[in-house]
Amino acid sequence: MKEMNDKVEAVVERALSAIENAHTTAALEEARVRLLGRKGELTTLLRQMKSVDPEDRPKFGALVNSARETIEKELDERARVLVAAEKAARLELERIDVTMPGRAPRIGKIHPLTRGIMDITEIFVEMGFAVVEGPEVETDYYNFEALNTPQYHPARDVQDTFYVNDTVLLRTQTSPMQVREMEKREPPVKVVVPGRVYRRDQVDATHSPVFHQIEGLLVDHDITFTDLKGTLAMFARKFYGEERKVRFRPHYFPFTEPSAEMDISCAICGGAGCRVCKQEGWIEVLGCGLVHPNVLRAVGYDPDELTGYAFGMGVERLVMLKHGIDDLRLLYENDLRFLSQF
Amino acid sequence: MPLKWLSDYVDIDLCIDELADRLTMSGTKVETVTDIGDRLNRIVAGKIVSVSPHESVGRLRVATVDLGPRQARRTLVTAAANIGRGDIVPVVLAGGTIADGTEIGEVDFSGVRSEGMLCSAKELGISSDGSGILRLPDDIKPGDDVVSALGLADTVIELEITPNRPDCLCMIGIAREVAAITGATLKMPNTALKEGSERAEELISVKIDAHDLCSRYGARVIQKVSIGQSPIWMQVRLSAAGVRPINNVVDVTNYVMLEVNQPLHAFDYDRMSEHAVIVRRARSGEVIVTLDGEERRLDPEMLVIADPGSALAVAGVMGGLSTEITEDTCTVLLESATFARQSVWRTSRSLKLRTEASSRYEKGLDPETVPLALDRAGHLLEAIGAGVAASGIVDAYPSTAAVRVISTDAARISRRLGVDVSSDDVADSLGRLGFSVRVESGANKAKSEGGSLVVEVPTFRGDVQEEIDLVEEVARMWGYDRIPTTVPAGAHVGGYTYEQKKAMQAKTILTGAGASEALTIPFMSVADLDMLRVGQGDPLRDAIRIDNPMVEEQSYMRTTMLPSMLVAIRTNINRGNRGVCLFELGKTYFPSQSLKRGEELRRGENPAVERQVLVCGMAGAYTPRIWHTRERDYDFYDAKGVLEALLEGMGVDGATYVQTVRPSFHPGRTASIVWEDRELGVIGEVHPDVSEAYGVAGRVYMFELDFARMLEAVDEAKSYEPLPRYPAIERDVAMVLPRAVSIADVAELIEKTGGELVRSVTLFDVYEGLPVPEGKRSIAFTVTYRAQDRTLTDEEVNRLHEEVRKALTDEMGAVLR
């Protein structure tokens, strides 16, 4: 019996060593067959049962089974390790270069002027303004006459106008929509009007014969200058940021009285003066005022009953300031190298 | 506006920054503040002790100059001939600089060392006269600093004067504003006169024949005139204000114009026949040679100043050559008049002649300044010894301008501003600006509708017409910055219109599909339509013409989006961008019926039909050279893919594409985009002749959509269809067919034959070339069958699919594979 015991132990020892020396799952599988297969050592040992003393046979059987269990356990353990290692090795082989560019769907960009118009109008929409648009080919009546700017008015001088005939022109401002909207709606009228306008300006870094404006109008009972200031100061804070200062200076527009221009403190120099603000520390951003009684009369509103304010701003200028664009022409060339930056 | 000059009329105690800020914040915006004369350095007055010719250089002279008790005499070499012993002249010492910044050193002139330089008026920046050495007045002593003695160093402020304030285009106007904001007193210029014994009204007569164009005409006669240079102080001031000194009479007229904003014109009295001034309309075809030597043809819309013989001046615009002031002039007639601004505006434009005078008249002048200007000019001419004024003025002023009176009250003003201003505030603000304010007594107040304050508007404030104008005056004196901010109450529902929202949605889809948004100038020319191969009589030629375009290429409003898109594509390709894909949602413009017929437009009517059109164009490389995708160029199906994505995203179902021919497009590669028998637009390859004409190398693909019509096709109320509960079965079918048979027709036949169980027909392969015979192509579809209420059996589908195959063979002659 002792002899058999030793044999079993020797088999187990060899088996464990073989398992340990198997470095691939294939080698391990080979070892498994060699150790536990029908021609395996343990099976061969079991066949020698006949030569064992019958009395010792159950013991011997238990011994061999125990040895088998030990070997199987080791085999399984080793298999787990080897499978994990081989998987890890395979994943390592599958390593890719994550810095290579992706297959991006091509994306176009919204024009910065459109974006600017959206940003501005959205602020006014939140304040309850309706966004409306109007004709670009306009009549002298709406563009000038009804806006308290009769023929020979000095204010006509500063805007050189494209004419189609004596009474039809390309609008020089979005302001004619003030009149059209008041004619069309019952007060209160609360609108903002983005749109193209035209002036006979030679093309240069700051001028174009075509550009965009946004007009605003509120007409209701008891609208005062404080309301105008409050609305536009709120707009300036939202569009330019809380930290910018705002000031209102008296100015002149034929269709508002009192009139003002709104300046914001220069973001570049913080008000100290620089090239962008022409050393003034302030940048003019819009014109505004209370609606002139003559404009209200032109649409049949009673200026003693209704008052209002109006404002207008040039979109190109604001967009150029916002993005630091130094040449207006870039906005109309549509060069993708420019457009793709926004 | 030179500050030293301004200080004659108002004391300025503020530093320049503070002054500039106060002016800006009260509505007179200071654009720039410039120091002048700040480059002049080490320039002193010297008295010439001796002058002798240079020994070896004939044209040079050597002067010894006394620089006063504290400095040694200097030797100076000059080429100027106009100096003599005893003259006081400006001397730049070595190391000093002249107006243009040139530094003067000691220079050796053939053996004579010049220890500096004698200066002309030009070198001091006073005038453009560099012909001789400037002779300084006697009250300047040797050794005096010339810059301070002549007031050459000054601060000039440039102001933005709004068109409603012509009264601010002069010293007095700005001085009045400064006085109003600082509380200082306005000092009017000296108008004291000696006057000769002869009476002006005996020397001249004035007759106004056109009262509508001339409301006041004043004249003064200056006798014993001696034309010469005006004094240096006057030249210095004129130069600082940007006016070139000419001679004493002209300088005085300019000086007074800058002072009180009243243009003056000087006639040579002796060259006026009968010494009679007639203010009349020009005769048809009348001709005058103006001071600039140009012959001008006049018309009866224009006003002239004439003598009984001929026109002497174009009123308010320019004088005539025949009565020009010359060196020989002995007697001068000074004109100070008020002409109708519309008339001057029209005349100066039709003559294409704009002058300092015309631009002032155009803005409207105060008739009450007419005599003031004449008296001031007379005073100055006498003071500088240029002549003696005859007694009195001749003043044709048929109907005195009425003083405008506006009644208001503090409460009404407060209501507009949203702040409480008192009657005293109003009276104080307006008073400082030259308005006179009277408080109505209690009894009158109760009766009068208007209010408790009666305001008389000064004549120089033609812009103040009604109460609201007073509100602004009060507000700007009060200070806009002191007015608080409020946000108007009242709930308003704002927002974007449906069209605006859909426009934004379309732009979002298109950018997602790889197109970038372009914005172009909506002009075009006839040449564009020719380049687009648009036929004569085509509606696209019915365009709105601009009467006064800047350039011919921009003389029409566009009727198609193609030209501007082609230009944008060309810009990109020419600049080396390998591929370009752009879209624009813009407008095309067609004349309305009324505009076409030249009829007057109804109130509210639009002169043009402005259509929103969406254009999308692409050219060049579809993909950049990149590792994962084979490089290729854009083709028709890229454009169609973008269009299909757009329509799908917008909710337009059921658009079909019908092969068509359009002048601007490739005859074999163009489709009409049709939805329910309506054309939404066109898609195709741009005709090679067109892209060539626009200078675009390579093929361009484009679609143009009528945006409003597309929106009509949007299905906003899509009804839900339950998700399929039963499996689908797919069957492929491949065949060879002539190329001319369209895929749409084949798919339609499959759908028709298969009936409602056919859920989709997808083209998955197209092949042309060997072994497929020429003129034919091999195509293959996947047909998906599914029922809504049961699982289809293989047999059922096989039967149906066999019918489909049979139909393809029988009805189309397809050779199945």
Ligand SMILES: [Zn+2]
């Ligand atoms: Zn700045």
